[in-house]
Amino acid sequence: MKRNMTGGEAIVSGLVANGVDTVFGLPGAQMYPLFDALTRAGETIRTVGARHEQACGYMAFGYARSTGRPGVYSVVPGPGVLNTTAALATAWGCSTPVVCLTGQIPSAFIGRRRGHLHEIADQLGTLKSVVKWAERIERPADAPALVAEAFRQAQSGRPGPVALEMAWDVMAGSEEVPPAQAAALDANPPPASAEIAAAAALIRAARFPIIMTGSGAQHASAEIGQLARAIGAPVAAFRGGRGVVDEAGDHGISSYAAFKLYGECDLVIGIGTRLEMPTMRWAGMMRMVDRPEAPPHIVRIDIDPQEMTRLKVHAGIVADAADAARALLAALEGHRPAANAARIARARAEAAAETAAVQPQMDYLKVVRAALPDDGFLVEELCQAGFTSYFGYPVRRPRTYVSTGFQGTLGFGFQTALGVKVAHPDKPVVSISGDGGFMFGVQELATAAQYGIGLVTVLFNNEAYGNVRRDQEERFGNRLIGADLVNPDFMDLARAFRIDGQRVHSPAALEPVLKAAIAAGRPSLIEVVVPRGSEASPWPFIHPAGPG
Known part of the structure; x- marks a missing residue:
């Protein structure tokens, strides 16, 4: 009516x-x-x-x-x-x-x-x-x-x-x-039998497949986990697909561990991902590969049919990630998975040993990971700890790692994390931010205080746009411009906005402070003081092949 x-x-x-x-x-x-x-x-x-x-x-x-x-x-x-x-x-x-x-x-x-x-x-x-x-x-x-x-x-x-x-x-x-209407969502396209058969044939022939996931796989954790076990494949993601498979489990690996295995694999299965790692980053930062040659063969699963023309692959399945994974599992019934557990474990150990040198970021991220439960949320930011988290922070559950993706929108993190916490008031949410990006939305400390949004923000203060400064030092003759920052006293800011504030200078000092802030459930700001220029570059592990 x-x-x-x-x-x-x-x-x-x-x-x-x-x-x-x-x-x-x-x-x-x-x-x-x-x-x-x-x-x-x-x-x-x-x-x-x-x-x-x-x-x-x-x-x-x-x-x-x-x-x-x-x-x-x-x-x-x-x-x-x-x-x-x-x-x-x-x-x-x-x-x-x-x-x-x-x-x-x-x-x-x-x-x-x-x-x-x-x-x-x-x-x-x-x-x-x-x-x-x-x-x-x-x-x-x-x-x-x-x-x-x-x-x-x-x-x-x-x-x-x-x-x-x-x-x-x-x-x-x-x-x-007229009366309000609930949206009638479009039915997902069913996986085409011919596409499933072509992909299954490549999987059956593969000795060492790797699965790579993106944002389009976040809802398909159970199905992709079953597929990984059925074919003996590790599962990796760069940003959007983190946590689809437990990265601390038997099959989940970091993006850098995946790079170390990439030369050995003969099949890549991309699920809900643009496959940025192998086709742009590992192929060279400035060179896009849109017609990959085998090996490895590439299978793609994506609900967007245009993706099959943007990156032409050897077998494409236009379907929802969960539907396609179930269809592949049915087509692969009786398939014996490759025995790749030792190979996966070796790459994981080697990657962990090498990336441990990215200090102090890796030690700080270990503290954050230990403080958060498996279903706690981490929101990254474009800062040295945020970049390091791409490979140095194991994500254990779907949707619990929130990234800006390829947009790289500096300043998104703190403000985005407020929305994550509003959506999940009973789960801990930690925002990691640099001093540069944090100041894009510093006024929202007032929002956190006003609405009692119990977000814990870990602010790494290196008094610089760290990436810009490093690039100017290393690539432009140390001619610095717009890279160094003069900041307010962040603890004075916390007091002014009537939220909890603590300042620390080491990972060991962060550990009890972070645990207490999470337990308190109140809006809090933890400033981590990092001497300017002291952070190791994470980029050798994000662009491990170097420019092409």
């Missing part, structure tokens, strides 16, 4: 119908009707505010990345939504379902360039350039169908960010609105 609603009420009704329990937002003039509707839906949807629009987008990304469910945020149009485009680009790169709800100038002024408040030339076109799908809701009565379509687009096929905009007057106006 139709009901008289404002545009804002119609959108919120659609959120409720699609199971949304949290919205991250920063209200403003064009969004008042939506936020008023959120206030009245407060028993169903929690609204978490922020001090900057970028934090709204990153928190929604963290919520979605760590749960697999859509993360939703709302900000004003124009400069407000533009402030969130880095988070949208990150969600796009990481194939993560984020829903952006924004406004528009009054409908009569759209496209006229009269200079109305928050007007930009083509907001919808701008959004479409950074998201999977975007649309304008022209009338409140159109909201039920378009909100459902937004959630369908965000979650069907290859997941990704979407956006909806609504003009100021339409959001405040009212009319008879």
Whole structure:
């Protein structure tokens, strides 16, 4: 039955119908009707505010990345939504379902360039350039169908960010609105029997296969674990696929251990991954391989059919990761797995021995790993400890390692981790950050304090953009520019924001402080003082083959 609603009420009704329990937002003039509707839906949807629009987008990304469910945020149009485009680009790169709800100038002024408040030339076109799908809701009565379509687009096929905009007057106006709709997600394409047969034939012939996972495999942990055991394959990931298989178990290995085994393998099975490691990093940083030659043969499983043209392989399966893994297991019934346990153990031990030299980062990461339970969350950042975590932090459960992926969005980590903690209030969440990236969102310490978000942030303070400084030293004759930083007293900041603060100078000192902060369950900031220039470079283990 139709009901008289404002545009804002119609959108919120659609959120409720699609199971949304949290919205991250920063209200403003064009969004008042939506936020008023959120206030009245407060028993169903929690609204978490922020001090900057970028934090709204990153928190929604963290919520979605760590749960697999859509993360939703709302900000004003124009400069407000533009402030969130880095988070949208990150969600796009990481194939993560984020829903952006924004406004528009009054409908009569759209496209006229009269200079109305928050007007930009083509907001919808701008959004479409950074998201999977975007649309304008022209009338409140159109909201039920378009909100459902937004959630369908965000979650069907290859997941990704979407956006909806609504003009100021339409959001405040009212009319008879049809009932809200839950999104009807597209059915996954069934694995084609011919594709399964071709891949199974390559697997049966392989002596030493390796499985590599990406973001598209996070929901298929059980099936991929069974496949790994059935064929005697180690499982590795670079960033997005971490934890699909326990990296401290019999089959999970670090990305660097995978590199050490790559020359011995005769088959790579990529599941939900772009295969960045073997086709770009191991082939040379500046050279892309899009027509790989065997050996090794390459099998790809991906729900996005375009991936089979972006990287041409020897057998491609267009299907959901879990469906395809189950189909392969059925096709491989009776297959005897290769005896590769000793080879895997050797590579793991060699990689651990070599990467132990990346100090002090490796010792700090050992402390973090020991302090977190297997299902605790680590959110990395573009800092020396974050880069080292790519290979130096064993991830034990799906979705518990949250990365920016190939976007490399400096400053994402702390703000994203707030969203992870909101989504998982009963599980420990640790954000590791550098002083440079942390300052991109330092104001969100106020958000953590206001909403009691018990995130533990470990801030490595080396008074520099460490990577930039090293590159300028080593590649540009030590001509430094914009690399060294003058920071505030971070403990004074913690006190000013009324959160717990501790300063440490060594891994041994971090251990009890971190354990206590996790146990306390309150927002806390732990500053780790690292002398400028003292951190060993992690890059020989991220680009182990060197530039091509």
